[in-house]
Amino acid sequence: MKDNSSSNTKLILLHPYILKQGSSNRLWLLAFVSLFTLIFLLTLIYTRESFTSSSTPSATTITTTIAAASASRGSNNVPLPKHVMTTLLHYAANANTTEKMSYADLKPIADALRKCPSPCNFLIFGLTHETLLWRALNNHGRTAFVDENRYYAAYMEEQHPEIEAYDVHYTTKLKEMGELIATVREQAQNECRPVQNLLFSDCMLAINDLPNQFYDVDWDVILVDGPRGHWPTAPGRMSAIFTAGVLARSKKGGGSSKTHVFVHDYNLDPQRVCSDEFLCRENLVEENGMLGHFVLERMDENSSQFCRRKSPSKSGGSAS
Ligand SMILES: *[C@@H]1O[C@H](CO)[C@@H](O)[C@H](O)[C@H]1NC(C)=O
Numbered sequence: 307m308k309d310n311s312s313s314n315t316k317l318i319l320l321h322p323y324i325l326k327q328g329s330s331n332r333l334w335l336l337a338f339v340s341l342f343t344l345i346f347l348l349t350l351i352y353t354r355e356s357f358t359s360s361s362t363p364s365a366t367t368i369t370t371t372i373a374a375a376s377a378s379r380g381s382n383n384v385p386l387p388k389h390v391m392t393t394l395l396h397y398a399a400n401a402n403t404t405e406k407m408s409y410a411d412l413k414p415i416a417d418a419l420r421k422c423p424s425p426c427n428f429l430i431f432g433l434t435h436e437t438l439l440w441r442a443l444n445n446h447g448r449t450a451f452v453d454e455n456r457y458y459a460a461y462m463e464e465q466h467p468e469i470e471a472y473d474v475h476y477t478t479k480l481k482e483m484g485e486l487i488a489t490v491r492e493q494a495q496n497e498c499r500p501v502q503n504l505l506f507s508d509c510m511l512a513i514n515d516l517p518n519q520f521y522d523v524d525w526d527v528i529l530v531d532g533p534r535g536h537w538p539t540a541p542g543r544m545s546a547i548f549t550a551g552v553l554a555r556s557k558k559g560g561g562s563s564k565t566h567v568f569v570h571d572y573n574l575d576p577q578r579v580c581s582d583e584f585l586c587r588e589n590l591v592e593e594n595g596m597l598g599h600f601v602l603e604r605m606d607e608n609s610s611q612f613c614r615r616k617s618p619s620k621s622g623g624s625a626s
């Protein structure tokens with residue numbers, strides 16, 4: 307820039323001098339115009355070059371910074387700041403409703419999501435008061451909900467386009483739990499084996515009517531907080547817990563071989579019985595009365611037993 311202005315100054319100084327010397331000679335004028343044009347062009351090229359060369363590194367730096375920023379937003383996946391997580395849990399736990407999880411139940415799930423390798427695949431049975439919370443806590447991951455109320459699932463998806471919800475038709479009844487568990491035990495080497503693609507399963511407890519691509523996902527965290535109801539003709543959570551157990555053991559991909567499975571309302575007998583049967587005591591890492599936390603490992607494809615140790619529960623086969 308400095309050179310540029312000095313060459314301009316030179317031109318202005320030259321101008322009257324040449325005019326004085328040979329203003330009569332048109333050739334001189336032509337020569338001057340040519341020279342001026344040449345100098346102007348050279349100056350222009352030089353200026354452009356120095357502008358480009360001086361600005362190129364900073365432009366590249368900016369582009370790189372933007373690319374890095376968008377990459378970190380897309381896939382690098384910084385977890386939610388701790389205080390944001392705590393705030394979300396606070397407001398969820400203190401909402402004016404009886405249909406909610408306590409802070410003590412929310413916290414272990416939030417912690418598992420925080421530690422989950424990104425991007426985390428989070429599957430939830432039951433659309434509840436916490437639905438938006440789960441989606442928010444799993445900020446960079448995939449969060450999918452399965453609910454027995456198709457109208458509510460459609461409503462939630464419409465109200466909150468960021469929510470991915472599927473409706474499922476449960477065929478079970480809570481009062482038939484004993485028979486169902488006995489049947490699964492009998493078929494643990496065929497239809498109801500612990501490692502399989504549930505899409506093709508005829509097991510009575512398998513949820514096999516979700517979209518095909520659902521079964522290709524390796525779910526890292528699964529929460530069973532549905533279906534609703536604990537009366538005898540309510541569907542019960544047998545299918546949800548069985549399905550969670552099979553999905554966890556049938557993980558394929560290169561991600562974590564572990565799956566965190568949480569069972570809410572674990573204080574109630576059906577949840578304990580089904581968890582003992584399909585998630586197994588040996589995998590129970592913590593419980594606080596209302597919430598059971600299991601960590602399941604991927605299993606050998608030919609396995610025909612859910613638990614290594616025999617289940618301590620006797621209620622399973624009692625009905626047959
Ligand atoms: C909580 O909800 C109930 C019923 O919806 C209402 O009567 C009550 O005033 C609410 N309490 C607070 C503190 O908002």
Ligand SMILES: *[C@@H]1O[C@H](CO)[C@@H](O)[C@H](O)[C@H]1NC(C)=O
Nearest residue numbers: 495501605606607608609610
């Ligand atoms: C599972 O069983 C099939 C057939 O019975 C066999 O070919 C396969 O090698 C077995 N896989 C493992 C990992 O044992």
